[in-house]
Amino acid sequence: MEERYCQSCGMPMGLKDEHYGTEADKSKSKDYCTYCYENGAFTADCTMQEMIDFCVQPVLENVPGLTEAAAREMMSIQFPLLKRWRA
Numbered sequence: 001m002e003e004r005y006c007q008s009c010g011m012p013m014g015l016k017d018e019h020y021g022t023e024a025d026k027s028k029s030k031d032y033c034t035y036c037y038e039n040g041a042f043t044a045d046c047t048m049q050e051m052i053d054f055c056v057q058p059v060l061e062n063v064p065g066l067t068e069a070a071a072r073e074m075m076s077i078q079f080p081l082l083k084r085w086r087a
């Protein structure tokens with residue numbers, strides 16, 4: 001399995017099966033993480049902006065020295081490229 005990023009929240013899912021969401025038939029999603037996607041459906045029906053708001057805190061905790069403004073700017077560039085948010 002290659003390294004993949006969740007196409008909803010941008011989290012690196014790495015090589016571990018447990019980070020991948022599940023389809024309705026219990027197979028692993030190739031596109032979405034377990035936090036965003038379970039049993040073939042998104043766990044939260046939110047907008048891209050709401051997802052960014054939700055992700056700011058964990059991103060800041062994971063990247064020492066990053067400011068909130070920089071984190072938001074980074075995600076506002078990255079998120080529209082993800083499969084879930086692409087028009």
Ligand SMILES: [Zn+2]
Nearest residue numbers: 006009033036
């Ligand atoms: Zn996700």
